Amino acid sequence: MRQPPANRIAPDAIKAWKIAEAIVAGVFWLITIALFILTFIFEFSYWYGAGAALISGLCTYLFVFLLPKLRWRRWRYEVFEQEIYIQHGILIVSRTLVPMIRVQHVDTKQGPILKNYKLASVEISTAATTHEIPALLEEDASDLRDRISALARVDEDDV
Known part of the structure; x- marks a missing residue:
């Protein structure tokens, strides 16, 4: 069996992912608050609001505090002359080999949260799909x- 790839993504990826997930969790909390207001106005059972608060709290803990660290630990990549080796996943670890001969183009992308931490993602496009190596330092992403x-x-010249 092949050894895992050697390169990791930037540690600041954890912070960026936490912020992105906190924004999503904020939407869940707004819906929970709206549900409490509706239960007060229309005199529904408070169990609906309590259930929504429990689900929002659980989602906040999982997606903001627990999963970004686990996700960062599993993300690895390595570039060889003939292929790109990518490993990711939390419960199910996916190991992908992208042959260089199949690469059509390579992009870097950077949203506002990644830009705040001076990070960028590399997208590798083939005819079938797009593979992403997320949250590398800007300079490393550009070099990669x-x-x-x-x-x-x-x-392509050799073929």
Whole structure:
């Protein structure tokens, strides 16, 4: 069996993912508050609000505090001359090999949360799908994009 890839994504990915998930959790909490207001206005049972608060609290704990750390521990990647090896997943670990000969183009992307931490993601597009290596340092993402692009071009010339 092959060894796991050696390279990890940036540790600040945990902070960025926590912020993104906190925004989603905030929406759940707003819905919970709205449900409590509706139960007060229409005199519904308070169990609906209590259930929504329990679900919101559980989702907040899981998605904001627990899963980003586990997600970061599992994310690894490595670029070889002939392929890109990506490993990710929490319960089900997915190991993907992307042959360089199949790479059509490589992009970097950066949203406002990643930009705040000087991070960027690398997207590797093939004819079938797109693979992403998330939350690398901006300089590392740019270097990786250029390296994959150069390796993919060399493979196309050989064929």
